[in-house]
Amino acid sequence: MELVATGAGAGRVVSPFNQVQVRIVRAAGNHAMQKMTTDRLMAHLTASIQPPLPIQRDVGIGCIGAGFIMADCQLVAYRQHQLRPVAITSRTRSTAEAVAARHLISAVLNTVEDVVDHPEVEVLDIAVPPDCQADVIRRALSRKSRLRGILAQKPLGRNYTEALEIVRLCEAHDVMLAVNQNMRFDQSVRACRTLLDQRVLGDPVLATIEMRAVPHWMPWQQRQGWVTLRIMSIHHLDTLRYWLGEPERVYASIRPDPRTSEQFAHEDGIALYILEFPNGLRASSWDDVWTGPVREGSAGDIGIRWRLEGTEGLAMGTIGWPKYPERSPSTLRYSTRADQGVWNCPEWSSVWFPDAFIGPMAELLCGLEQNREPSISGRSNLPTMALVDACYVSAREHRAVSPAEIAETAGKA
Numbered sequence: 001m002e003l004v005a006t007g008a009g010a011g012r013v014v015s016p017f018n019q020v021q022v023r024i025v026r027a028a029g030n031h032a033m034q035k036m037t038t039d040r041l042m043a044h045l046t047a048s049i050q051p052p053l054p055i056q057r058d059v060g061i062g063c064i065g066a067g068f069i070m071a072d073c074q075l076v077a078y079r080q081h082q083l084r085p086v087a088i089t090s091r092t093r094s095t096a097e098a099v100a101a102r103h104l105i106s107a108v109l110n111t112v113e114d115v116v117d118h119p120e121v122e123v124l125d126i127a128v129p130p131d132c133q134a135d136v137i138r139r140a141l142s143r144k145s146r147l148r149g150i151l152a153q154k155p156l157g158r159n160y161t162e163a164l165e166i167v168r169l170c171e172a173h174d175v176m177l178a179v180n181q182n183m184r185f186d187q188s189v190r191a192c193r194t195l196l197d198q199r200v201l202g203d204p205v206l207a208t209i210e211m212r213a214v215p216h217w218m219p220w221q222q223r224q225g226w227v228t229l230r231i232m233s234i235h236h237l238d239t240l241r242y243w244l245g246e247p248e249r250v251y252a253s254i255r256p257d258p259r260t261s262e263q264f265a266h267e268d269g270i271a272l273y274i275l276e277f278p279n280g281l282r283a284s285s286w287d288d289v290w291t292g293p294v295r296e297g298s299a300g301d302i303g304i305r306w307r308l309e310g311t312e313g314l315a316m317g318t319i320g321w322p323k324y325p326e327r328s329p330s331t332l333r334y335s336t337r338a339d340q341g342v343w344n345c346p347e348w349s350s351v352w353f354p355d356a357f358i359g360p361m362a363e364l365l366c367g368l369e370q371n372r373e374p375s376i377s378g379r380s381n382l383p384t385m386a387l388v389d390a391c392y393v394s395a396r397e398h399r400a401v402s403p404a405e406i407a408e409t410a411g412k413a
Contacts, residue, residue: 048194054365060120065127066090077357129220177378178364185359188330202312222264252391
């Protein structure tokens with residue numbers, strides 16, 4: 001069963017697991033609670049929690065890769081929303097066969113070319129390591145096929161220059177490119193964007209993200225020589241762009257993570273950075289994958305918290321993915337001058353991993369269906385790639401760096 005939203009969310013499909021209940025929590029000392037009106041609820045939150053879905057959901061999807069992100073996140077979300085993966089390939093055929101059996105994908109094929117040549121494949125879903133992605137895209141575009149769209153992983157390339165090459169290549173072949181910046185589809189992140197769009201918080205003043213979490217690094221990361229900035233911080237940098245627009249410059253400081261250093265050499269285990277926007281707006285993030293010796297015996301304080309302060313109100317929340325595979329929804333609460341000490345606390349049952357992974361593919365399919373550029377298009381992702389590269393330059397040279405400097409340097413190459 002599906003529910004159709006009314007009010008501001010009219011025309012969008014809302015799955016039952018994404019229904020939102022909102023309660024108002026009084027400030028300390030006042031225990032009264034009351035429901036928000038349905039209209040206010042829909043106007044502020046419903047449209048942002050569940051991304052728009054395409055009308056046509058039978059577009060054939062070809063899958064490249066069969067690892068965790070594909071098997072446990074993307075394909076799970078696609079099945080929840082009746083999308084149609086029809087073919088899959090992986091470096092290890094037995095892995096692809098197991099994932100195909102689990103998700104009822106009819107064709108297990110040997111190569112990227114075989115997937116692209118499949119008569120029903122119109123969209124390619126790529127989930128391979130960053131240093132393999134450009135080659136996969138080149139091979140896919142070399143075929144004469146029905147291919148209309150590609151959903152690529154983040155980071156789009158090993159650096160800004162390679163990402164730009166991929167964008168230009170897809171544009172030259174008239175294939176729509178989207179990038180799987182899936183944190184944008186986390187429920188609290190999208191709800192915060194709605195508050196900003198409706199100016200509930202007034203003019204943004206300061207935004208912060210604090211990550212204290214221990215990711216599960218993949219074996220392919222050892223050969224990259226980098227860890228946090230291009231794998232984890234890219235989510236936070238992109239989210240800050242999604243909320244606030246384009247920063248003028250960034251100052252970053254990094255150091256190796258002691259735990260990861262026991263496995264392989266890297267420079268960016270712990271990453272701290274400050275973004276400077278026009279008109280005095282500032283943002284920062286602390287991306288700490290050490291978090292103390294929590295895997296070695298100490299007590300821990302694992303989690304991701306964010307906060308956004310505006311001239312008229314503030315919002316804060318948590319991101320639930322560090323508790324995966326437990327289903328732990330991200331949270332948000334906000335209060336404005338008009339609320340007079342009241343916190344507005346939306347609640348939902350959906351989670352980033354895996355539910356929000358419908359967002360990037362749905363946005364690509366909607367772009368194809370409506371003949372428009374996706375909000376997560378390859379070209380619109382280039383400023384995120386430039387910002388990541390600017391962090392590396394800033395950390396190495398101990399200076400603030402503009403993303404425009406990165407783009408200009410790549411343009412001259």
